[in-house]
Amino acid sequence: MSAPRPTLVIVSGLSGSGKSVALKTFEDLDYYCVDNLPLELLPSFVASLVREDGLPERMAVGIDVRSRSADLGELAEWRAAAESLGVDARLLFFEAEDHILLRRYADTRRRHPLSRLGLSLPEAIARERQIIAPLRSEADAVIDTSHLNVHQLRRQVITGFALEHSPGLxxxxxxxxxxxxxxxxxxxxxxxxxxxxxxxxxxxxxxxxxxxxxxxxxxxxxxxxxxxxxxxxxxxxxxxxxxxxxxxxxxxxxxxxxxxxxxxxxxxxxxxxxxxxxxxxxxxxxxxxx
Structure with missing residues (x-):
């Protein structure tokens, strides 16, 4: 029986939906983590690890609307290229309702990544939904964090994805x-x-x-x-x-x-x-x- 392929989790979704919390949770689970990776560099990222010390058993990368140069609709192509290098790539997508995102931005006073385009916050959220729609359609799992606090989100990542998609008990x-x-x-x-x-x-x-x-x-x-x-x-x-x-x-x-x-x-x-x-x-x- 052949050994299981290393796991690569692509963490994506709407800004403010909990992606950073999820990526930190994967890091706590001893995943090799990189945030804000340009989509077109996904195969290069995997290849660089192969050249260095061999692939870690578990990796997680954050890819979202901050990736300015890539067409996110090409995810399937880049994902397949990464898998050809010996990984099992899965996409975990986070989302939340608009009024929840607006409240979270008001609470944290952070700027939306698309505010650079001169959009209002509601316009930026709507535009982001359009841009990342291809990622959502390709997702292996979608988590709506509208009614989850940080602790509930961490637990759902651990039990609903990180452990459940591991071989064995x-x-x-x-x-x-x-x-x-x-x-x-x-x-x-x-x-x-x-x-x-x-x-x-x-x-x-x-x-x-x-x-x-x-x-x-x-x-x-x-x-x-x-x-x-x-x-x-x-x-x-x-x-x-x-x-x-x-x-x-x-x-x-x-x-x-x-x-x-x-x-x-x-x-x-x-x-x-x-x-x-x-x-x-x-x-x-x-x-x-x-």
Whole structure:
């Protein structure tokens, strides 16, 4: 059986729809990322990586209306040229309703890329829709971010595209705060509120479970170590049995009071354990922090 081809995700869509957040999310998932790549340079980009150290397993590039010199209607041609170099190219397209885009631009006070043409913001949005229509028609997935916040968008990218399009079973380790509810999509939920809480240590309170000082504190608590080892034993026993299931990914969630210290620590620790056990597609998502 031949090895899967490296993945190249083309991130595109309307300005203000969340492309930058998506590209940063792919970067957090250890994709080799480049933003604002001219469309006609897509094959050259792939070829340059082949010449250097060989293709990374996962890449993501941002291509949109900022690419001034290319005809975006030629996407299929340039995409095919890139795939001929040994990648599996997929297009992820982001969009949002006009009134949402207008509000986001008002909130951030950013300039629209097409404002250089002397267009008003509504005119620029309308013109952009026309220009990038060929990209939307070629998209493998379209995400409407009109009613998504940043955290929801990141999670949808992770579970709806980045992991779901990976070969085999992928794992997402998520942290959350019980006061904001248990994630509905979680397959396994573990309650960390029984463990010592760094919140009550004044010097640790401003930090999170990703900070070394918090990790050192929790590492030094015997009950935390016992808890983590028992959860690891449980996951080592049952996760492999899900490989033959039809699902693409499994979400393992850890909750604590504020979703800041214990749950984050455990999600990161168990994700590292899963990678050490040979799971190749592992991601973390901290609902109250990311």
């Amino acid at each position: 992928s794992l997402l380790f998520e942290s959350f705060a019980y006061k904001r509810g248990v994630p509905e999509e979680a397959d396994f939920v573990f309650d960390a509120r029984v463990l010592p809480n760094p919140h009550w240590e004044p010097e640790l309170r401003p930090l999170t479970g990703r900070d070394q000082r918090v990790r050192d504190y929790l590492d030094g608590q015997p009950e935390v170590d016992a808890y983590a080892r028992q959860v690891a034993d449980f996951l080592d026993t049952w996760l492999p049995r899900l490989r033959n299931d039809t699902r693409a990914y499994v979400t393992v969630a850890f909750g604590c009071t504020g979703g800041k210290h214990r749950s984050v620590y455990l999600a990161e620790r168990l994700a590292a354990h899963a990678r050490a056990q040979g799971w190749s597609e592992v991601a973390t998502y901290h609902r109250e922090q990311d």
